[in-house]
Amino acid sequence: MMSAPGRGSALVRGSYRVCTQCARPAPRPRIASTITTAPRASAVLPLASRRYYSAEPATAQTPTPESTPPPPTSTTPTTAPKPDLYRIKSGVILTRAPLLTREQTPFESAFYFYQKRLNERLTAPFRRQFYFKQDTAADLDFRIKLEERHGVPAKDIGRYNPRGRKAWNDELLTGSSTSDPAELVEKLLADAEVRVSEDGEPIAPEERVPVERPVPRRSEADEAGDVKRLDRAMERTLYLVVRRAGAEGEEAVWEFPTGLVPTEETLHETAARVLTESAGPNMNTWIVGRVPVAHHVVKPVVGDDGTSVVERGEKTFFLKGRIMTGQADLTGNKHGLTDFKWLTREELQEVLPEEYYHSVRGMMELR
Amino acid sequence: MGKLPSTLLRRPSLAGYLPSTSPALPHHTPTTAGGLLSTPQKKAAAAGQVRHATFVPRSRRPYQFTQLVQLSDGSTFTVRTTSPLALYRSAKDSRNHILWQPTEKSLRNVEVDEAGKLAAFRERYGSSWDLDAPTTAAGADAPGAGAAAPGAGDAAAASKEGGEKGPAVEKKGAAEEKGDKKQVDAKEAKPAAAQEPAEAAASADPFDSLVDLISTYASEDKNTKGGLSAKDQARKEKKKK
Numbered sequence: 001m002m003s004a005p006g007r008g009s010a011l012v013r014g015s016y017r018v019c020t021q022c023a024r025p026a027p028r029p030r031i032a033s034t035i036t037t038a039p040r041a042s043a044v045l046p047l048a049s050r051r052y053y054s055a056e057p058a059t060a061q062t063p064t065p066e067s068t069p070p071p072p073t074s075t076t077p078t079t080a081p082k083p084d085l086y087r088i089k090s091g092v093i094l095t096r097a098p099l100l101t102r103e104q105t106p107f108e109s110a111f112y113f114y115q116k117r118l119n120e121r122l123t124a125p126f127r128r129q130f131y132f133k134q135d136t137a138a139d140l141d142f143r144i145k146l147e148e149r150h151g152v153p154a155k156d157i158g159r160y161n162p163r164g165r166k167a168w169n170d171e172l173l174t175g176s177s178t179s180d181p182a183e184l185v186e187k188l189l190a191d192a193e194v195r196v197s198e199d200g201e202p203i204a205p206e207e208r209v210p211v212e213r214p215v216p217r218r219s220e221a222d223e224a225g226d227v228k229r230l231d232r233a234m235e236r237t238l239y240l241v242v243r244r245a246g247a248e249g250e251e252a253v254w255e256f257p258t259g260l261v262p263t264e265e266t267l268h269e270t271a272a273r274v275l276t277e278s279a280g281p282n283m284n285t286w287i288v289g290r291v292p293v294a295h296h297v298v299k300p301v302v303g304d305d306g307t308s309v310v311e312r313g314e315k316t317f318f319l320k321g322r323i324m325t326g327q328a329d330l331t332g333n334k335h336g337l338t339d340f341k342w343l344t345r346e347e348l349q350e351v352l353p354e355e356y357y358h359s360v361r362g363m364m365e366l367r
Numbered sequence: 368m369g370k371l372p373s374t375l376l377r378r379p380s381l382a383g384y385l386p387s388t389s390p391a392l393p394h395h396t397p398t399t400a401g402g403l404l405s406t407p408q409k410k411a412a413a414a415g416q417v418r419h420a421t422f423v424p425r426s427r428r429p430y431q432f433t434q435l436v437q438l439s440d441g442s443t444f445t446v447r448t449t450s451p452l453a454l455y456r457s458a459k460d461s462r463n464h465i466l467w468q469p470t471e472k473s474l475r476n477v478e479v480d481e482a483g484k485l486a487a488f489r490e491r492y493g494s495s496w497d498l499d500a501p502t503t504a505a506g507a508d509a510p511g512a513g514a515a516a517p518g519a520g521d522a523a524a525a526s527k528e529g530g531e532k533g534p535a536v537e538k539k540g541a542a543e544e545k546g547d548k549k550q551v552d553a554k555e556a557k558p559a560a561a562q563e564p565a566e567a568a569a570s571a572d573p574f575d576s577l578v579d580l581i582s583t584y585a586s587e588d589k590n591t592k593g594g595l596s597a598k599d600q601a602r603k604e605k606k607k608k
Contacts, residue, residue: 100442119431126430131451142451155453156433184445188435192454211454215441284470325470 083309085300089316090270091258093293093360094240094285096323096342098367100217102235104181110172113179116154117170121162126153141196155191156184189213227341230327236344237365240328241351242278243339252338254351256360258316259335267292271319278333279340283326292317296359318360439463478596486598494598 104112128146132139146152150159158178160170177183192211197203221229230238241254259274261267268290275285300313328340341351345364349357431447435454440462461467465474480486489497 101444116433122425123428123430126451128451153430153451154432184433185435185443188433188445188453192435192452214435214437214443 083307084312085309086297086313086315088261089258089314090261090267090274090292091256091316091318092271092275092287092321093256093318093363094275094279094321094323094328096230096238098237099231099234102367103217109179109181113157113172114170116157117160117162120154120157120160121167121170125163128153135200137196137198137200140200140202141194144195144202145191155187185214227343227347230323230342232342233344236367238342238344239348239364240279240323241341241343241348242328242330242335242337243341245336245338253353254341255356256318257335257337258318266290267317268319271321274335275321278330278335278337280329280331280333282329284324285326286322286324288320288322290319293320293363294318294360296356318363320363476596477600478598480597489598 128139128142132142149155152159152161158172158176161167162170172178189211193208195203195208217234219229219231219234220226221232222234226232232238240257242257243252243254245252257274257278259270259277261270265273268287272287275283275287295318296314296316298314298316300309301311302308303310330337330340341347343351345361345366348364349361352360429449431449432451432453434446434448434450434452435443436446437443437454437456438460439457442462463471463474465471465476468474478485
């Protein structure tokens with residue numbers, strides 16, 4: 001598995017759970033010295049100091065109760081305090097990057113094959129004497145294989161002589177599998193077999209030791225259909241989804257790990273905390289940036305009179321996370337999670353609720 | 368130089384086509400085609416095409432094979448290389464190196480000391496020879512162990528007689544000694560600050576002040592070699608008990 005070197009982690013380690021940006025004091029409003037009698041309202045501040053993340057809360061015309069912060073949606077002054085319509089939640093979409101490069105398309109493999117034969121015409125010829133001492137075992141071995149390839153030094157271009165009478169005939173016939181990458185690997189593995197013993201005697205076919213096969217692209221987890229292992233679907237990005245047990249009478253739903261944002265925390269802090277609380281500390285993860293990559297809104301249920309709130313809505317912001325090593329472990333989690341899966345984009349579409357998937361699909365890579 | 372490959376176009380020979388009088392050609396000659404070309408040139412143009420282009424020889428590149436490279440974890444990829452070997456198996460790469468796999472326990476640099484020779488050496492000569500000995504080493508009983516702790520650099524160096532005391536006691540003594548001097552060491556910063564006038568540590572930014580920055584470096588774990596040695600692990604376990 002891969003892992004990231006701790007870039008600057010030593011600096012952050014000193015101040016636990018407070019990142020550099022958050023710990024820095026907010027810029028003080030610079031008020032021009034000429035304005036002395038004017039009230040310190042945010043409207044008269046110079047442009048540079050009026051920022052969205054200013055530490056001072058904007059003084060609204062109507063005093064809101066101290067216990068509840070003003071709803072983030074109300075930008076225009078209202079006569080009556082608006083009820084809290086939404087709860088703010090923060091979640092993390094934990095991804096595992098692809099471990100393998102994707103397979104070549106037929107066009108790509110045909111293109112690379114064409115380039116190889118073209119290169120054969122333009123490059124200097126292979127000189128065996130430069131690489132192999134005359135009549136050594138390695139030389140005999142190479143000569144045997146060269147003869148089997150009809151004198152073509154390259155192992156992967158088929159029977160093609162760039163300096164011969166038929167040099168023009170460099171195109172493959174339809175249906176030929178010579179340019180197939182899987183066949184290329186087979187040829188290379190066959191060529192890696194030792195054909196001559198140390199004392200220069202050719203080895204009989206039944207006594208040759210076949211080369212150990214490389215690890216296949218599909219892992220055991222792929223074959224067994226295990227969606228909990230991280231070594232499945234190795235050429236795709238995987239996403240962690242957890243199953244939250246519903247309240248009484250409700251169905252359990254699949255979702256990304258999310259949690260409510262307390263007043264004193266920022267989104268990325270909550271996301272990191274929620275991830276640890278729900279999937280355990282036994283993961284080497286990295287929250288990519290502090291900006292959410294997706295958001296999902298659940299509309300509030302308003303009563304018949306139009307003002308009373310029956311059920312508050314939810315605004316969930318998702319941050320992107322990467323997992324380097326480790327595995328999710330739900331034992332003892334604080335969010336009532338019962339199960340987890342590592343799924344690809346297409347599998348997510350089947351598992352997640354439709355609107356939920358629609359909100360987050362923009363952040364997903366095609367692979 | 369080497370011969371041209373037969374498939375490439377040969378440069379046409381210019382021997383018969385160049386007019387011998389061309390440098391001496393007057394400029395005020397009327398520029399009609401008939402006036403410019405002399406009779407032998409007309410004949411040459413009619414005979415064949417003339418290319419006044421320089422031949423740029425193609426650079427000679429060595430022959431390249433496709434090679435299958437297998438990393439230590441079994442994954443493979445192909446490269447183009449001059450080596451005629453079909454398969455290259457790597458013994459050490461990013462898949463089994465501690466720098467890229469910091470959580471892999473089997474790659475840790477664990478000291479194998481079955482015969483107890485290293486332990487015997489330490490018992491006799493102390494651990495001051497160990498480069499990566501921890502700063503809170505309990506090797507105070509060993510002679511010269513006081514100067515061993517690399518993290519406590521200047522504090523340990525300042526106290527020359529503190530060989531018999533434990534490292535913590537010794538450091539405190541050093542702090543009192545150097546009370547009048549500027550004390551930079553992180554662990555001593557707080558006791559020293561009690562004697563000195565209050566520093567301008569009021570700045571809210573945690574990384575603005577140099578003291579804080581240095582203290583974070585000092586608290587950084589020195590474990591750059593990948594894992595504890597057997598000796599340190601044994602010590603840790605003893606502490607737990």
